[in-house]
Every structure is written in structure tokens, then in C-alpha cells.
Amino acid sequence: xxxxxxxxxxxxxxxxxxxxxxxxxxxxxxxxxxxxxxxxxxxxxxxxxxxxxxxxxxxxxxxxxxxxxxxxxxxxxxxxxxxxxxxxxxxxxxxxxxxxxxxxxxxxxxxxxxxxxxxxxxxxxxxxxxxxxxxxxxxxxxxxxxxxxxxxxxxxxxxxxxxxxxxxxxxxxxxxxxxxxxxxxxxxxxxxxxxxxxxxxxxxxxxxxxxxxxxxxxxxxxxxxxxxxxxxxxxxx
Numbered sequence: 001x002x003x004x005x006x007x008x009x010x011x012x013x014x015x016x017x018x019x020x021x022x023x024x025x026x027x028x029x030x031x032x033x034x035x036x037x038x039x040x041x042x043x044x045x046x047x048x049x050x051x052x053x054x055x056x057x058x059x060x061x062x063x064x065x066x067x068x069x070x071x072x073x074x075x076x077x078x079x080x081x082x083x084x085x086x087x088x089x090x091x092x093x094x095x096x097x098x099x100x101x102x103x104x105x106x107x108x109x110x111x112x113x114x115x116x117x118x119x120x121x122x123x124x125x126x127x128x129x130x131x132x133x134x135x136x137x138x139x140x141x142x143x144x145x146x147x148x149x150x151x152x153x154x155x156x157x158x159x160x161x162x163x164x165x166x167x168x169x170x171x172x173x174x175x176x177x178x179x180x181x182x183x184x185x186x187x188x189x190x191x192x193x194x195x196x197x198x199x200x201x202x203x204x205x206x207x208x209x210x211x212x213x214x215x216x217x218x219x220x221x222x223x224x225x226x227x228x229x230x231x232x233x234x235x236x237x
Contacts (some may be wrong), residue, residue, distance in 0.1 A: 065090075065106060065119065073097045075105075078121065080144065088143055092133045095123035111136050111147055112182040113160045119144055122152065128167035134187075148187060153180065156234075162187065165231060173203065177232035189215060193232040195223070203228060 064081040074096050080088040097105060107120030116137045124131040132152045135144035151164035161181045168174030179191040192208040192215060207219040229236065 063087075067105075067121075073099050075121070082142075090119075090135060090144060092121050092123055093149065095121075095133070097122055097125050101125065107132065107152075109134070109153060109155065109162075111153075111162075111187065113157075114139070118147070120153070123149065128172075129165060150180070150187070151178075153187075161190070163232075163234065165235070170197065172230055173197075173228050175231060177235070179234070195229065198222070205229070 064084075066079045066081065067075040068077050068079065069075045075092050078090040078092060079086050080090065097103065103122065103125065105122040107122070108117045109120050110116065111118045111134060116139050118137050119135045120132045121134075122130050122132045130152045131149060133149045134147040134153070136147045137144055151166050153162040153164060156163060156179075161179050163177065163179045165177045166175060168176070174195060174197060176192065176194040178189050178193075180187045181190050182188070183190075188210070190210040194206045196204055196206065198204050203223040203225075205219075205221045205223055206217060208215040209218045210216075211218075
């Protein structure tokens with residue numbers, strides 16, 4: 001009788017182990033079938049030189065950015081992993097981009113042109129442009145720090161600057177464009193050009209430039225219909 005009890009106990013333990021293994025397999029299958037917008041993005045943080053952390057040189061490493069969301073195209077947080085381990089969580093703020101549009105939301109700019117790749121993430125997509133939130137990679141700590149939310153930045157590597165463009169109404173006659181430069185630890189607007197409407201028939205082009213630490217209006221030009229431009233001076237051929 002004792003032998004029979006030992007056999008039943010052994011059989012029950014084996015069954016429990018088999019059930020646990022089955023659940024583990026189911027979990028792996030569920031993770032493999034996760035929605036596309038929660039799939040990891042491989043981003044090389046340092047594209048040129050070794051990361052320097054706490055005064056010690058270290059090899060450049062691949063970081064994984066894994067977005068997590070609760071709604072259609074809404075990302076609540078971005079978990080940063082290194083060597084498979086979570087090292088930081090980023091919160092992108094208000095955002096919503098329809099996943100059916102199939103756009104790449106992760107960008108790899110070098111905001112301060114220091115040779116280290118930073119992170120951008122598209123938060124809003126409109127008919128004529130998009131907005132993105134940015135983080136700068138700090139090579140001294142190996143962490144990403146907030147750099148702000150802007151119209152999606154476009155690079156001008158020759159000048160080591162960035163530019164943005166926001167097209168308004170009136171069939172593209174209304175717009176605002178800016179140039180940005182990394183200064184004093186942040187992106188700083190150094191020039192702004194805008195084409196606006198003064199009244200029902202009169203357009204105006206207004207230019208601001210950075211003077212004495214602030215943007216100051218430097219030109220205001222009323223325009224006739226044939227003098228209208230589709231974008232700022234740096235977009236002209």
C-alpha cells in the first residue's frame with residue numbers, strides 16, 4: 001500500500017511539472033505573437049567612439065527600445081534594455097499614431113553632433129508633418145535624458161543644425177519654419193521664418209533671428225500673391 005501511495009505521488013509530481021512546462025510554452029507563444037508596435041527596436045547608441053562611463057572606457061553596446069501601450073498606436077512607456085536587462089524607462093507623453101500607417105516611429109539623430117546616436121520617437125502624425133519627442137544619450141552615464149518635443153527635426157549636417165517645418169492652411173500658403181542648434185546643453189531656436197495672413201487679402205512674411213540670447217523680429221514683408229513661397233529661404237532652390 002505504501003508503495004502504491006509513493007507511485008501516485010510520483011505520478012502527480014510529474015504531471016505538475018508537465019503542466020508548468022506547457023504554461024511556459026504558452027507564455028513564449030503569446031510573447032512571440034505580440035503586436036508589432038510592441039516589438040523591440042535595435043538602436044546602436046554609439047556609432048563612432050567607445051562609450052565613456054564614470055571615467056572608464058567601455059565597448060559600444062546595442063540598446064533595445066521596447067514600446068508598451070494600452071491603445072491603438074498609443075505608447076505609455078519605452079523600456080530601455082541593455083544585454084537583455086532593463087536599465088531605464090522613458091515616458092513619451094501624449095502620443096497617438098495609427099499603426100496601420102506603417103511608419104517607423106523610432107529615429108536615430110545625433111542632436112548635439114557628438115558622435116553618439118540619440119533617440120527620437122514620433123508622437124503625432126498630421127496631413128502635412130509630424131511631431132517627435134527626443135532624448136539625448138549622455139555618454140558619461142550611459143543614460144538618455146529628455147531633450148524636448150518638436151516638429152520632427154530634419155538634419156543640416158553641413159551647418160550642424162536642425163530645421164523644422166509646419167505647413168498651415170490656404171493651400172500651403174501659411175507656414176512656420178525654424179532652425180535649431182544645440183547650445184548650452186539644449187536645442188535652441190536660432191531662426192524662424194513664417195508666412196501669415198494679415199487680413200483677407202494681404203499676406204506677410206516675418207523673420208526672427210536670435211539676438212542677445214532671444215529671438216527678435218528682424219524683417220516683416222507684405223506680399224503679393226505672386227511673391228508667396230512654399231517654404232523658408234533654406235528650402236528654396
